[in-house]
Amino acid sequence: MHLDSPSTRRARPSHERRPPRLWVTRVDDVTRQAVLTLTVAEGQAGFVVAPRDDLTDIEADPCSEAHAVLHDGEVVGFYHLDFHPLGIAERAFPQPSCGLRSFLIDTRHQGRGYGRAAMHALIQDLRARRPDVQRLNLTVNCRNVHARALYLAVGFTDAGPLFHGGPNGPQHVMSFDLTRAPEKRVNR
Ligand SMILES: CC(C)(COP(=O)(O)OP(=O)(O)OC[C@H]1O[C@@H](n2cnc3c(N)ncnc32)[C@H](O)[C@@H]1OP(=O)(O)O)[C@@H](O)C(=O)NCCC(=O)NCCS
Secondary structure, three states, rough: OOOOOOOHHHOOHHHOOOOOEEEEEEOOOOHHHHHOOOOHHHHHHHHOOOHHHHHHHHHHHOOEEEEEEEEEEEEEEEEEOOOOOOOOOOOOOOOOOOEEEEEEEHHHOOEEEEEEEEHHHHHHHHHOOOOOOEEEEEEEEEHHHHHHHHHHHOOOOOOOOOOOOOOOOOOEEEEEEOOOOOOOOOOO
């Protein structure tokens, strides 16, 4: 399935007309079916809940948003924004916060820079739509070294002690300061 990027749908100055190759959008009737087919490798299954197992619950929750990651119009990934106050590690964060959950790039598309580009795109989108939210928080399994390295590379920092609440072992709690100066967007 291929969709137009948001920037091709509205008039822009000529110097800005090159559409982004990767972008994020709320899951809707057009993207939903493709989102439900997204999978991760067998060894990654304990790190994330696949959309086919939690999309319906996310859509039914008024404090949650389901998002698709698209590259050249193809759905390649997914994430869940969780606005519940104690949504991440059952912890009350001091500033207005949002949780990032179920972040994944489909196993067929991993290792091409989409994960890193998606992080930049989702941060940019969140800043634009929800300027009231100051921090983006998440947990990442201590065995998930690639995801943790990615989060550190884009600017997340550790936010306190490990969380021991999940069934798959301890998790780092990490946080990103959305009020800091935005970085240049990466467009794969
Ligand atoms: C974590 C994940 C989203 C990364 O997506 P991706 O598109 O493969 O990542 P990228 O290609 O953008 O790579 C990001 C960085 O991680 C490194 N990396 C990613 N996967 C790697 C692997 N299997 N081996 C070695 N390095 C890896 C890359 O080298 C890259 O570093 P660089 O930007 O300094 O070169 C993806 O692997 C995934 O969906 N994993 C399963 C679900 C998961 O664990 N989600 C996180 C839950 S907290």
